[in-house]
Amino acid sequence: ETGVTQSPTHLIKTRGQQVTLRCSSQSGHNTVSWYQQALGQGPQFIFQYYREEENGRGNFPPRFSGLQFPNYSSELNVNALELDDSALYLCASARWGTGELFFGEGSRLTVL
Protein backbone atom coordinates (compact mmCIF):
# COMPACT_ATOMS: atom_id res chain seq x y z
CA GLU A 1 0.00 0.00 0.00
CA THR A 2 1.61 3.27 -1.12
CA GLY A 3 1.26 6.39 0.98
CA VAL A 4 0.49 9.94 -0.04
CA THR A 5 3.13 11.36 -2.35
CA GLN A 6 3.63 15.00 -3.25
CA SER A 7 5.69 16.82 -5.85
CA PRO A 8 7.75 18.85 -6.07
CA THR A 9 9.33 18.72 -2.63
CA HIS A 10 10.82 22.21 -2.86
CA LEU A 11 10.34 25.09 -5.22
CA ILE A 12 11.11 28.79 -5.43
CA LYS A 13 8.90 31.29 -7.24
CA THR A 14 8.77 35.03 -7.52
CA ARG A 15 5.88 37.25 -6.55
CA GLY A 16 3.11 37.30 -9.14
CA GLN A 17 3.95 33.91 -10.63
CA GLN A 18 1.72 30.84 -10.60
CA VAL A 19 2.45 27.43 -9.11
CA THR A 20 0.98 23.94 -9.41
CA LEU A 21 1.53 21.32 -6.72
CA ARG A 22 0.65 17.67 -7.19
CA CYS A 23 -0.52 14.89 -4.90
CA SER A 24 -1.16 11.17 -5.28
CA SER A 25 -3.62 9.77 -2.77
CA GLN A 26 -3.09 6.67 -0.70
CA SER A 27 -4.59 3.56 -2.23
CA GLY A 28 -8.26 3.11 -1.33
CA HIS A 29 -8.80 6.76 -0.39
CA ASN A 30 -11.40 8.85 -2.22
CA THR A 31 -11.01 12.23 -0.51
CA VAL A 32 -8.12 14.63 -0.78
CA SER A 33 -7.60 17.82 1.16
CA TRP A 34 -4.94 20.51 1.11
CA TYR A 35 -3.43 22.38 4.00
CA GLN A 36 -1.04 25.30 4.30
CA GLN A 37 1.48 25.20 7.14
CA ALA A 38 3.42 28.37 7.86
CA LEU A 39 6.66 28.03 9.80
CA GLY A 40 6.01 27.28 13.46
CA GLN A 41 2.25 27.00 13.06
CA GLY A 42 -0.36 24.32 12.71
CA PRO A 43 -1.70 23.36 9.28
CA GLN A 44 -4.55 25.51 7.96
CA PHE A 45 -7.31 23.92 5.88
CA ILE A 46 -7.45 25.20 2.30
CA PHE A 47 -10.07 22.93 0.71
CA GLN A 48 -11.06 19.33 0.15
CA TYR A 49 -12.17 17.34 -2.87
CA TYR A 50 -14.55 14.44 -3.07
CA ARG A 51 -15.86 12.88 -6.28
CA GLU A 52 -13.82 15.41 -8.25
CA GLU A 53 -15.65 18.39 -6.77
CA GLU A 54 -14.62 20.91 -4.15
CA ASN A 55 -16.45 20.02 -0.97
CA GLY A 56 -15.55 22.55 1.68
CA ARG A 57 -13.15 25.49 1.68
CA GLY A 58 -11.24 27.33 4.35
CA ASN A 59 -10.48 31.03 4.56
CA PHE A 60 -8.39 31.25 1.41
CA PRO A 61 -8.94 33.54 -1.60
CA PRO A 62 -10.08 32.27 -5.02
CA ARG A 63 -6.55 32.43 -6.39
CA PHE A 64 -6.12 29.13 -4.55
CA SER A 65 -7.80 26.49 -6.67
CA GLY A 66 -7.62 22.77 -7.10
CA LEU A 67 -8.57 19.69 -9.02
CA GLN A 68 -9.22 16.07 -8.19
CA PHE A 69 -8.82 13.50 -10.96
CA PRO A 70 -10.70 10.20 -11.49
CA ASN A 71 -7.76 8.29 -9.94
CA TYR A 72 -8.15 10.50 -6.83
CA SER A 73 -4.88 12.33 -7.41
CA SER A 74 -5.06 16.10 -7.02
CA GLU A 75 -3.52 19.42 -7.89
CA LEU A 76 -3.30 22.68 -5.97
CA ASN A 77 -2.90 25.81 -8.06
CA VAL A 78 -1.99 29.19 -6.67
CA ASN A 79 -2.11 32.25 -8.93
CA ALA A 80 -0.59 35.69 -8.41
CA LEU A 81 1.78 34.47 -5.72
CA GLU A 82 2.37 36.70 -2.72
CA LEU A 83 5.25 36.66 -0.25
CA ASP A 84 2.90 35.35 2.47
CA ASP A 85 2.20 32.27 0.36
CA SER A 86 5.61 30.95 1.39
CA ALA A 87 4.80 27.83 3.40
CA LEU A 88 4.72 24.06 3.46
CA TYR A 89 1.75 22.80 1.46
CA LEU A 90 0.42 19.49 2.69
CA CYS A 91 -1.85 17.10 0.90
CA ALA A 92 -3.87 14.57 2.89
CA SER A 93 -6.02 11.69 1.73
CA ALA A 94 -8.74 9.75 3.50
CA ARG A 95 -11.79 7.61 2.97
CA TRP A 96 -14.75 9.97 3.01
CA GLY A 97 -16.30 10.35 6.43
CA THR A 98 -13.58 8.62 8.47
CA GLY A 99 -11.64 11.71 9.51
CA GLU A 100 -8.43 9.67 9.46
CA LEU A 101 -6.20 11.85 7.33
CA PHE A 102 -2.88 10.62 6.05
CA PHE A 103 -0.50 13.38 5.03
CA GLY A 104 2.23 13.53 2.47
CA GLU A 105 5.62 15.04 3.23
CA GLY A 106 4.61 18.36 1.71
CA SER A 107 5.83 20.80 -0.89
CA ARG A 108 7.95 23.64 0.49
CA LEU A 109 7.14 26.82 -1.49
CA THR A 110 9.30 29.91 -1.18
CA VAL A 111 8.07 33.12 -2.80
CA LEU A 112 10.69 35.82 -3.35
Place this chain on the structure above:
Amino acid sequence: QQQVKQSPQSLIVQKGGISIINCAYENTAFDYFPWYQQFPGKGPALLIAIRPDVSEKKEGRFTISFNKSAKQFSLHIMDSQPGDSATYFCAARGTSGSRLTFGEGTQLTVNP
Protein backbone atom coordinates in the same frame (compact mmCIF):
# COMPACT_ATOMS: atom_id res chain seq x y z
CA GLN B 1 -15.98 29.42 16.53
CA GLN B 2 -13.59 26.96 14.88
CA GLN B 3 -10.56 27.52 17.10
CA VAL B 4 -8.57 24.83 18.88
CA LYS B 5 -6.20 26.08 21.57
CA GLN B 6 -3.15 24.03 22.48
CA SER B 7 -0.70 24.29 25.36
CA PRO B 8 2.10 24.38 26.23
CA GLN B 9 3.93 25.79 23.23
CA SER B 10 7.06 23.86 24.20
CA LEU B 11 7.80 21.10 26.67
CA ILE B 12 11.02 19.57 27.96
CA VAL B 13 10.84 16.19 29.68
CA GLN B 14 13.43 13.78 30.96
CA LYS B 15 13.68 10.30 29.49
CA GLY B 16 11.19 8.04 31.21
CA GLY B 17 8.96 10.90 32.29
CA ILE B 18 5.37 11.70 31.34
CA SER B 19 4.63 14.30 28.67
CA ILE B 20 1.25 15.99 28.85
CA ILE B 21 -0.17 18.27 26.15
CA ASN B 22 -3.55 19.93 26.48
CA CYS B 23 -6.11 21.21 24.00
CA ALA B 24 -9.39 23.05 24.32
CA TYR B 25 -12.08 23.66 21.76
CA GLU B 26 -15.26 25.69 21.48
CA ASN B 27 -17.26 24.20 18.65
CA THR B 28 -19.53 21.48 20.03
CA ALA B 29 -20.08 20.17 16.48
CA PHE B 30 -16.57 18.70 16.45
CA ASP B 31 -16.89 14.90 16.35
CA TYR B 32 -13.40 13.51 16.01
CA PHE B 33 -10.20 14.50 17.77
CA PRO B 34 -6.87 13.23 16.39
CA TRP B 35 -3.33 13.90 17.50
CA TYR B 36 -0.54 14.22 14.97
CA GLN B 37 3.22 13.94 15.37
CA GLN B 38 5.48 15.87 13.04
CA PHE B 39 9.23 15.58 12.68
CA PRO B 40 11.25 18.36 10.99
CA GLY B 41 10.92 18.25 7.23
CA LYS B 42 8.13 15.66 7.35
CA GLY B 43 4.38 15.72 7.09
CA PRO B 44 2.19 15.16 10.15
CA ALA B 45 1.63 11.51 11.05
CA LEU B 46 -1.57 10.33 12.73
CA LEU B 47 -0.72 9.16 16.24
CA ILE B 48 -3.99 8.43 18.00
CA ALA B 49 -7.56 9.71 17.84
CA ILE B 50 -10.74 9.71 19.93
CA ARG B 51 -14.43 10.33 19.43
CA PRO B 52 -16.47 12.32 21.98
CA ASP B 53 -18.47 9.33 23.22
CA VAL B 54 -15.31 7.92 24.84
CA SER B 55 -13.47 9.48 27.79
CA GLU B 56 -10.12 7.77 27.31
CA LYS B 57 -8.22 5.86 24.65
CA LYS B 58 -4.87 4.18 25.06
CA GLU B 59 -2.50 2.89 22.42
CA GLY B 60 0.84 1.72 23.74
CA ARG B 61 2.53 4.60 25.54
CA PHE B 62 0.05 7.15 24.17
CA THR B 63 -3.25 8.01 25.90
CA ILE B 64 -5.92 10.55 25.04
CA SER B 65 -8.11 11.82 27.85
CA PHE B 66 -11.31 13.53 26.75
CA ASN B 67 -13.58 15.75 28.83
CA LYS B 68 -16.68 16.55 26.79
CA SER B 69 -18.32 18.85 29.35
CA ALA B 70 -15.16 20.95 29.68
CA LYS B 71 -14.47 20.76 25.94
CA GLN B 72 -10.91 19.72 26.61
CA PHE B 73 -8.71 16.82 25.63
CA SER B 74 -5.13 15.91 26.32
CA LEU B 75 -2.34 13.65 25.14
CA HIS B 76 -0.25 11.75 27.66
CA ILE B 77 3.00 10.13 26.58
CA MET B 78 4.19 7.65 29.16
CA ASP B 79 7.85 6.64 29.52
CA SER B 80 8.87 9.42 27.14
CA GLN B 81 11.86 8.61 24.92
CA PRO B 82 14.31 10.84 23.01
CA GLY B 83 12.80 9.48 19.80
CA ASP B 84 9.49 11.10 20.83
CA SER B 85 11.09 14.53 20.39
CA ALA B 86 8.89 16.16 17.75
CA THR B 87 6.09 18.68 17.34
CA TYR B 88 2.66 17.45 18.37
CA PHE B 89 -0.59 18.86 17.05
CA CYS B 90 -4.07 18.30 18.35
CA ALA B 91 -6.90 18.68 15.89
CA ALA B 92 -10.65 18.52 15.68
CA ARG B 93 -12.95 17.62 12.84
CA GLY B 94 -16.25 19.27 12.07
CA THR B 95 -19.00 17.55 10.16
CA SER B 96 -17.40 18.08 6.79
CA GLY B 97 -15.31 15.15 5.65
CA SER B 98 -11.62 15.88 5.96
CA ARG B 99 -11.69 19.37 7.39
CA LEU B 100 -9.47 19.43 10.46
CA THR B 101 -8.86 22.45 12.66
CA PHE B 102 -5.39 22.20 14.18
CA GLY B 103 -3.91 23.60 17.35
CA GLU B 104 -0.74 25.67 17.19
CA GLY B 105 1.51 22.77 18.11
CA THR B 106 3.73 21.74 21.02
CA GLN B 107 7.42 21.21 20.51
CA LEU B 108 8.42 18.30 22.75
CA THR B 109 12.03 17.67 23.69
CA VAL B 110 12.89 14.52 25.62
CA ASN B 111 16.34 14.69 27.15
CA PRO B 112 18.34 11.46 27.47
